[in-house]
Amino acid sequence: MGQQHANAKRKNGSRIALIIVVVVVVAALVAGWGLFSSKKDDNVTVVTAGIVSEADTAIWDTVNQVLAKEGKNIKVKTKTFQGGSGQANQAVDNGDLDFNAFQNKNFLKTQIASQGYKLAAIGDIYISKYNVYSKKYNSVNDLPDGAKIAIPNNPANAGRAYDVLARAGLITVSTKSGELYPTKDDVTGNPKHLDIEEVDPNEIPNLLEDYDAGITNAYAIIDHGMDPDEDSIYAPKLEITGRDSQWVNVFVVRQSDKNNKIYQEVLKAYQSKEVAQTIRNRFKGAYVVAFNY
Incomplete structure (x- = not known):
């Protein structure tokens, strides 16, 4: 009888402990729900x-x-x-x-x-x-024939990169694709036969050792300890109320x-x-x- 009573007490204690754990977990979930909302x-x-x-x-x-x-x-x-x-x-x-x-x-x-x-x-x-960067050359004019260029791999920022390359005089583009911005299919001239590759924009600063040049957002450059102006080899003039308002x-x-x-x-x-x-x-x-x- 005493043994049965002891077993019952242990079972009750286990149930209480389980209930406490469940309550704590639920409370934690409720407290964390909407952690990032208002x-x-x-x-x-x-x-x-x-x-x-x-x-x-x-x-x-x-x-x-x-x-x-x-x-x-x-x-x-x-x-x-x-x-x-x-x-x-x-x-x-x-x-x-x-x-x-x-x-x-x-x-x-x-x-x-x-x-x-x-x-x-x-x-x-x-x-x-949105500048051009290189660890091998000091000017876009120095880029060799067949130079490898890294640009972002999302459509909008890739489009902006094609526009920057066009402003730098490295390629010519149109918008025959009907997009808001140029795509690779809109490149109508590439006199230096640039090899343009679309990659993760946040990795482009790290990839400059492997590419002749790259174009990416200023925040990615800053996050990698670089200076968007001093470390660039070409910087298009921004027209905030004109052609660059879309960016x-x-x-x-x-x-x-x-x-x-x-x-x-x-x-x-x-x-x-x-x-x-x-x-x-x-x-x-x-x-x-x-x-x-």
Whole structure:
């Protein structure tokens, strides 16, 4: 009888321990649910922005300072998607993020068309320089016949790279493909017989030892400890209100949240003189402010 009583106590204890474990796990899941979406924290609304470079956190630090100074009770946290910029759009679309700020208008259009995302741009932020880099040559004029050139492997940024090569006088292009930007099928002239390969844009700085030259986003160059101006061998002049307006980076939300008051307040703080100054000081021209303040 005593043994049976002891066994019963052990079983009851095991059940209680199991219940405690389940409760703890459920509580943890509930606490973590929506980790990257908006939530209230001590009367402050916390929202999360998707970015693709840790360097951009300096911008969001200033955004938070502006929000605090204006007494908005809003705080922005960031989540970085290194090497996975498309994932940042998916995360906004499915509600895991509140918004993102990393992509140009053409990249967004391509993502919406190919993935069916219900996203919208609600404001311009900056334009990222898009230069030609090489560790073997000092000028695009020095590139040899048959030079290997690395460019991004996503359609929009590859298109911008073809445009840069055309501006540098290395190729000629048209837009006969009907796209918003040139594709490899639009190359109508290649006098130096360049071997143009589309690769991961974030890896291009590492691949410059293997290629004669490469073109990629300024953030990838910065993340690899390079200087977008000093380390480039060709830098096209940016025409932000002209031909380059299509490459301006934008603040992106779900279509259903275009008029969300909290998001609009964050955008207003982003498009401030304080943030403009941070962009100029931090990025030394690699990012060019594309908003009025």
